[in-house]
Amino acid sequence: MTYLYRVLGFVAALALSTGVLSQELRIGLASEPTSMDPHYHNLSPNNSLLSHIFESLVDQDERQRLKPGLAESWKAIDDTTWEFKLRRNVKFHDGTPFTADDVLFSFERAPNVEGSPASFAIYSRGKTLTKVDDHTLHIKTAAPYPLMPNDVSQIFIVSKKHATGAKTPDFNSGKAAVGTGAFRYVEYTPGNRIIVQRNDAYWGDKPQWARVTFRGMKSAPSRVAALLAGDVDMIEQVPAIDLERLKKDPKIDVAQIVSNRIMYLHLDHFRDDSPFVKAKDGGPIKNPLRDRRVRMAISKAIDRDAIVSRVMEDVAIKAGQLLPEGFFGVSSKLQPVAFDPNGAKKLLAEAGVPNGFRLTIHSPNDRYPNDAKIAEAIGQMLTRAGIDTQVVTMTSGVFFREASSGGPDKTPKFSLILAGWGSGTGETSSPLKSLLATHDPKKGMGGANRGRYSNPEVDKLIDQALATVDDAKRQDLLARAAEAAIEDVGIVPLHYVVNVWAMRKGFSYKARADEYTLAGGVTKSN
Amino acid sequence: MVFVIRRLLQSALVVLVMSLVVFVGVHLVGDPVHILINDDMTKEEVERFARQLGLDRPVHEQYLHFLGNAARGDLGNSFVHGEPALKLILERMPATLELALAAFLLAIVVGVPLGMYAGLKPESPASRAIMTGSIVGFSLPTFWVGLMLIMVFAVMLGWLPSTGRGDFGTWDGLRHLALPALNLALFKMALVTRLARAGTREAALQDYVKFARAKGLSPSRVVLVHVLKNILVPVVTVLGLELGGLIAFSVVTETVFAWPGMGKLLIDSIQRLDRPVIVAYLVITVVMFVVINLIVDLLYAALDPRVRLSEVKP
Numbered sequence: 001m002t003y004l005y006r007v008l009g010f011v012a013a014l015a016l017s018t019g020v021l022s023q024e025l026r027i028g029l030a031s032e033p034t035s036m037d038p039h040y041h042n043l044s045p046n047n048s049l050l051s052h053i054f055e056s057l058v059d060q061d062e063r064q065r066l067k068p069g070l071a072e073s074w075k076a077i078d079d080t081t082w083e084f085k086l087r088r089n090v091k092f093h094d095g096t097p098f099t100a101d102d103v104l105f106s107f108e109r110a111p112n113v114e115g116s117p118a119s120f121a122i123y124s125r126g127k128t129l130t131k132v133d134d135h136t137l138h139i140k141t142a143a144p145y146p147l148m149p150n151d152v153s154q155i156f157i158v159s160k161k162h163a164t165g166a167k168t169p170d171f172n173s174g175k176a177a178v179g180t181g182a183f184r185y186v187e188y189t190p191g192n193r194i195i196v197q198r199n200d201a202y203w204g205d206k207p208q209w210a211r212v213t214f215r216g217m218k219s220a221p222s223r224v225a226a227l228l229a230g231d232v233d234m235i236e237q238v239p240a241i242d243l244e245r246l247k248k249d250p251k252i253d254v255a256q257i258v259s260n261r262i263m264y265l266h267l268d269h270f271r272d273d274s275p276f277v278k279a280k281d282g283g284p285i286k287n288p289l290r291d292r293r294v295r296m297a298i299s300k301a302i303d304r305d306a307i308v309s310r311v312m313e314d315v316a317i318k319a320g321q322l323l324p325e326g327f328f329g330v331s332s333k334l335q336p337v338a339f340d341p342n343g344a345k346k347l348l349a350e351a352g353v354p355n356g357f358r359l360t361i362h363s364p365n366d367r368y369p370n371d372a373k374i375a376e377a378i379g380q381m382l383t384r385a386g387i388d389t390q391v392v393t394m395t396s397g398v399f400f401r402e403a404s405s406g407g408p409d410k411t412p413k414f415s416l417i418l419a420g421w422g423s424g425t426g427e428t429s430s431p432l433k434s435l436l437a438t439h440d441p442k443k444g445m446g447g448a449n450r451g452r453y454s455n456p457e458v459d460k461l462i463d464q465a466l467a468t469v470d471d472a473k474r475q476d477l478l479a480r481a482a483e484a485a486i487e488d489v490g491i492v493p494l495h496y497v498v499n500v501w502a503m504r505k506g507f508s509y510k511a512r513a514d515e516y517t518l519a520g521g522v523t524k525s526n
Numbered sequence: 527m528v529f530v531i532r533r534l535l536q537s538a539l540v541v542l543v544m545s546l547v548v549f550v551g552v553h554l555v556g557d558p559v560h561i562l563i564n565d566d567m568t569k570e571e572v573e574r575f576a577r578q579l580g581l582d583r584p585v586h587e588q589y590l591h592f593l594g595n596a597a598r599g600d601l602g603n604s605f606v607h608g609e610p611a612l613k614l615i616l617e618r619m620p621a622t623l624e625l626a627l628a629a630f631l632l633a634i635v636v637g638v639p640l641g642m643y644a645g646l647k648p649e650s651p652a653s654r655a656i657m658t659g660s661i662v663g664f665s666l667p668t669f670w671v672g673l674m675l676i677m678v679f680a681v682m683l684g685w686l687p688s689t690g691r692g693d694f695g696t697w698d699g700l701r702h703l704a705l706p707a708l709n710l711a712l713f714k715m716a717l718v719t720r721l722a723r724a725g726t727r728e729a730a731l732q733d734y735v736k737f738a739r740a741k742g743l744s745p746s747r748v749v750l751v752h753v754l755k756n757i758l759v760p761v762v763t764v765l766g767l768e769l770g771g772l773i774a775f776s777v778v779t780e781t782v783f784a785w786p787g788m789g790k791l792l793i794d795s796i797q798r799l800d801r802p803v804i805v806a807y808l809v810i811t812v813v814m815f816v817v818i819n820l821i822v823d824l825l826y827a828a829l830d831p832r833v834r835l836s837e838v839k840p
Contacts, residue, residue, distance in 0.1 A: 028689075028784075040608060042564050114578070115603060116608070118562060119564075119575065121571055168608045168609070190617070191618055192690070192786030215690055216786075217689055218781060219781050222689050222782050225673065229676070397556025397561045400561070401560045404560065441569035441570075447567070
């Protein structure tokens, strides 16, 4: 008898599971999150996955434009105070209502997580929160701060009730992983899978999927194979080399969008005797990279079209500034510098180095798509223009330490480096502040300015922009700052990376500039 | 008993030296701080993080601090995950053990009979085919074979899942296990086949086999009892060591098949310079090898009564 029940139960379960299957989504991730604590590690894979479970006051759409999240509106009520109106009738997954107290708690917790490798303090610092009532909040800063909504969009709101006293492992186990998002936490097995299920009490548009399974598949060929075998419905970070084939496959669809990540060269702007620049005969030479004409010659000697089509297999777009068209703060004037080897030689001659010089370009080899190959291509292009270029690539752990502070007195060690920058805020103040503003750790400026570029005009424009709350005026100031810095060749822009997803036929994905893979953006047509 | 104690002391020394080498090695390779932080962080925030992990201090101080904690059984917290390194590794051990043991069994069950057949009938076409196959088995790179298995059985035929792990002991679990286990077993299978063949060819000419035949024992008894027992000593020795390798370094197979085991954890940790996990992993590996070697030595004695567990007097 029990046997019969068991068989019946099995059949019933089977019937149910096929019903559920059509609402189940399986996603293959290239990089897994390192934790389920939304304030532990400020890293794309973490933020991407955790935005299923948690939300912030301000949301970003697929092109990183701001839109209402847990706050239904916000405005600057004076130069230094922002008012956020919180959404009513939002409930956490356990049914407790969401109020301003949860926001206050989350902003207090975010910068203070023990052992956090990349802290959220960069978004919460300098802000004082005051609760006006349960659904109104004031955030004050010492000076005018236009990026308030952008910063606020980066801090996930956790439940005060569940997260009080909770440590990172409590989130990993699910105990404290209670948010307001469209999905609830079900399972987190590091290295294996993460499962979430639909939150049927969600305040916004409910996703099509009752249950979503994310699997970490680091190896790119395996990820593609899993998709082709039908073991997953969608994969992220499709390797460029497989893209053509997948596009031709009738069972596969592809979604792509230009990302917020620019690849660029940083040059030594601050030393007269640069360690990796030598005269043709190997002797010392006064650092030619400090001459704008030489920097422009380098930019002209690079065939960006060739890099995009040959090295990047067309999964990139050539760049003329810091962010692609359509992002906030980009200039309409700046265009990619055209490939012009003769012009480059002429500029070198004008700058007094007609026969070129010797140079070493340093690059990471495991951080960005095809990073080492790009560096090698550039090495050949520069050599052709008369600058004898050696290419040295290394693992990113070594590269970033040396490139940031490997020289004497913790100065940057290299003369010319290849690196990339993704704008978390989705507007140009992020790369301007970090890559091109004068290096000043106390001010929090030029943090990744590994060429120590310094231009008072650019600094002034950035400072002005960062103190201008009016959007139109700030857009103009940022564009002018970008023009001043790029026309002076503070960095040499190469290309913007394109993000690619691939999915089984019938599924579609709203591709995102921020590399996030969100189940809510996946739909299936029947 | 003295034998066992001495072996354990030796291993403790090995663990100590190994931890020092790994510590210094990882330190030379790069700075985990620069991999983990976000470029937007201010200098103070970066320094605070380095201080929290103790990375601002000189290496020898960090090492002594590590030894102090290790003596109390604390191998440190992962820089990346913020959880105890030991816990992370132990959580993933079952998956790796499942995979390694399945591959191990597969290698023996397939390799020994094939090898014995090839040893008994060295001239037959089947034997030649087996030996050629074994050369292919250990000369093809694991990751390539893995991808080919996925292409054929998952993508083209659709018989088996391409990646991931199912629940242990279920049909689904076995289906997920099949390809990675075969992939991991292939090399060992070839090895066992060749060992078994060589052993069998040698044993078949020995006097005791001739005598057994002359006594009129059935051919199957001669082969399955007398020959098999005698070829097992080299097979067990090699497999013992190989089992350690299977468990500790199934990195490639685990990565190709997205198998949630320790190997994948190790490779991720090396890429992120997550030193506590790397050190803890290698400590566990050394301990495991020592234990396996010990078991192999004990098995010897069981298989070959001439072997006595004693140290050779100098």
